[in-house]
Amino acid sequence: MHEVLEECTGDLAAAQAALIKSAIPDVMALFKASRVGGRYEHSEFPPTADVLRKRSQKGSDEIWEGRPKWRNPHVFQAAKKGEEFEVTALDMNAAYLSAFKCWLPIGQLREDTSGVHDRKKSGIHLLTPAEWEHTDLPNPLGNRMEPGELWVSESTLRLLLDCAREASPTPR
Structure with a gap:
């Protein structure tokens, strides 16, 4: 959060919009990394x-x-x-x-x-x-x-x- 806030030069609304935009891809990357060695494979559409x-x-x-x-x-x-x-x-x-x-x-x-x-x-x-x-x-x-x-x-x-x-x- 601090990095995004610095990139947006302290603009809270712009930082929040950037975080919301990257939330789903970030969660999907985390989910994919956590499934390594799991019993089933998640399909990405x-x-x-x-x-x-x-x-x-x-x-x-x-x-x-x-x-x-x-x-x-x-x-x-x-x-x-x-x-x-x-x-x-x-x-x-x-x-x-x-x-x-x-x-x-x-x-x-x-x-x-x-x-x-x-x-x-x-x-x-x-x-x-x-x-x-x-x-x-x-x-x-x-x-x-x-x-x-x-x-x-x-x-x-x-x-x-x-x-x-x-x-x-x-x-x-």
Whole structure:
């Protein structure tokens, strides 16, 4: 305490703020040192990345999940008029199926700006979605209205890659 007070040139409020800021790291270092030779090992969890932090207590993080609330305008108008038409059921997001193929992340998220997708690594991805021009089909990203970049989970990225492969004229 005396050292911190000297560093803050006698300012009690600044010294108290500095001590509070270092309290948890100091206790964790002491705890780690005291567990040497102990029967169990304490796990230290890496800090949460900013995109995974909630903006408010009841809010959500920045990861976009396709929230389909899509209506085909032609079919919707026909249904309002009472016309009969054939409907084919679509499993629009299938996120639970895609999640079966995901690797669970262990440890800290690490930034990779190589632009190469490694199927054996899990994480979140920042992408700029292309313009959706198919009015007769639902957008795989759901009803997102905001323009620009968005963060997506590994399972959502896999679904988008599968959609892109299906649409390409070359075989897989």
